[in-house]
Amino acid sequence: MSENINPAAVPTAQEADPVKVLAGRHVLQWHITHRCNLRCKHCYQDDFQVEMNHDELFAVLDKYERFLNERNLKGHINLTGGEPLASPHFYELAEEITRRGMTFSILTNGTMITEENAARIALLQPRFVQVSLDGGPDVHDAIRGAGASAAAYRGIDWMKEFGVRVLVSFTAQRNNRFELAEVARIAAKHKVDKLWWDRVIIPIDLDKDHLMLTPQQFRLLAWRSGRLTGKTRRADGTSLVTSVRGLQFLYCPDSGTYSCQAGRNLLIIKADGDMMPCRRLPDIIGNIKDGEIGPIVDGSPVMKALREAGIPEACSGCPHAQKCRGGSRCVTCAKTGSRFGKDPDCWIKGRADA
Ligand SMILES: C[S@@+](CC[C@H](N)C(=O)[O-])C[C@H]1O[C@@H](n2cnc3c(N)ncnc32)[C@H](O)[C@@H]1O
Numbered sequence: 340m341s342e343n344i345n346p347a348a349v350p351t352a353q354e355a356d357p358v359k360v361l362a363g364r365h366v367l368q369w370h371i372t373h374r375c376n377l378r379c380k381h382c383y384q385d386d387f388q389v390e391m392n393h394d395e396l397f398a399v400l401d402k403y404e405r406f407l408n409e410r411n412l413k414g415h416i417n418l419t420g421g422e423p424l425a426s427p428h429f430y431e432l433a434e435e436i437t438r439r440g441m442t443f444s445i446l447t448n449g450t451m452i453t454e455e456n457a458a459r460i461a462l463l464q465p466r467f468v469q470v471s472l473d474g475g476p477d478v479h480d481a482i483r484g485a486g487a488s489a490a491a492y493r494g495i496d497w498m499k500e501f502g503v504r505v506l507v508s509f510t511a512q513r514n515n516r517f518e519l520a521e522v523a524r525i526a527a528k529h530k531v532d533k534l535w536w537d538r539v540i541i542p543i544d545l546d547k548d549h550l551m552l553t554p555q556q557f558r559l560l561a562w563r564s565g566r567l568t569g570k571t572r573r574a575d576g577t578s579l580v581t582s583v584r585g586l587q588f589l590y591c592p593d594s595g596t597y598s599c600q601a602g603r604n605l606l607i608i609k610a611d612g613d614m615m616p617c618r619r620l621p622d623i624i625g626n627i628k629d630g631e632i633g634p635i636v637d638g639s640p641v642m643k644a645l646r647e648a649g650i651p652e653a654c655s656g657c658p659h660a661q662k663c664r665g666g667s668r669c670v671t672c673a674k675t676g677s678r679f680g681k682d683p684d685c686w687i688k689g690r691a692d693a
């Protein structure tokens with residue numbers, strides 16, 4: 340282990356669980372670069388050039404540390420992009436995060452993880468490395484480009500070789516919605532620790548290729564996911580397939596009710612400095628280069644509205660309403676234009692439907 344690593348930052352077995360590690364923490368999703376070696380069909384990015392330089396990255400880290408200290412919060416940083424491993428400052432930044440005793444994870448397409456990179460990453464003790472797999476080889480490559488699947492599998496294998504916990508993320512779209520079981524099979528073969536999935540989000544007027552799931556398609560996938568959670572349960576009670584994101588708990592009662600964190604314990608910082616409550620909502624609340632995080636967050640009407648939003652009228656009478664509070668706001672916003680209604684993919688009938 341590098342001498343600069345804070346031993347307190349080394350994860351315990353419990354803390355290393357990719358799902359549990361985020362619970363109770365403020366999460367910064369930090370897009371350190373928008374550069375990427377791939378051009379996935381569904382990607383929400385519209386620029387692939389901007390990235391933070393060394394001084395900008397370290398200034399953001401200082402601000403985030405001050406924000407956490409002022410509010411007595413425990414923080415967790417998801418280093419993402421673009422492709423975070425394409426940033427020339429990635430390792431230095433990750434080492435500094437660990438040295439300061441903060442926890443972090445890496446969200447990557449997996450294609451740039453060589454043996455050497457895996458060894459360096461393992462020394463930095465990320466809580467987990469999330470690798471995107473969007474289907475079996477043919478479907479994944481159709482979405483992400485030729486050779487992307489084989490390179491991602493190699494990356495996963497190197498991570499596992501060095502003892503890093505790997506989480507696979509599957510972004511569900513119309514053209515890969517039957518692929519979850521195949522991704523689970525591949526993930527098990529490559530000794531992945533967890534597989535979770537989420538719905539693709541594209542504002543409806545921009546969804547020219549109709550990638551977003553219909554409510555019926557989503558419901559069927561959620562049902563299949565619940566079954567896969569049962570089928571992939573291990574002797575210690577954990578499952579490979581988790582059903583923990585928006586509304587998935589409805590077919591997986593032991594996964595715990597999901598609660599959208601936009602406006603609450605989640606903050607996005609993009610490589611151009613723009614700050615957002617969620618990367619999949621259209622709202623920019625300010626720019627990190629213009630000040631400290633606390634005043635920007637507190638002064639944002641959107642953050643306030645998201646934080647204080649009540650339970651949608653259409654959800655009244657639902658037994659999950661207190662925690663679920665309307666499902667995924669990003670889906671609602673993309674499909675309806677409003678952040679505050681009931682998730683249009685939800686099949687539970689509230690009193691308003693009676
Ligand atoms: C933006 S990528 C950055 C990290 C890395 N380049 C990767 O592909 O995993 C993070 C995750 O966002 C997902 N994503 C990209 N565009 C999306 C969209 N329009 N809706 C939902 N998820 C999206 C990707 O599939 C990926 O799993």
Ligand code: SF4
Pocket residue numbers: 375376377378379382383384420421422448
């Ligand atoms: S690899 Fe990630 S950042 Fe790059 S294009 Fe694909 S989804 Fe977007």
Ligand code: SF4
Pocket residue numbers: 653654657658659660661663664665666681682685686687688689
């Ligand atoms: S009715 Fe509303 S609160 Fe209940 S599960 Fe559906 S979206 Fe969540």
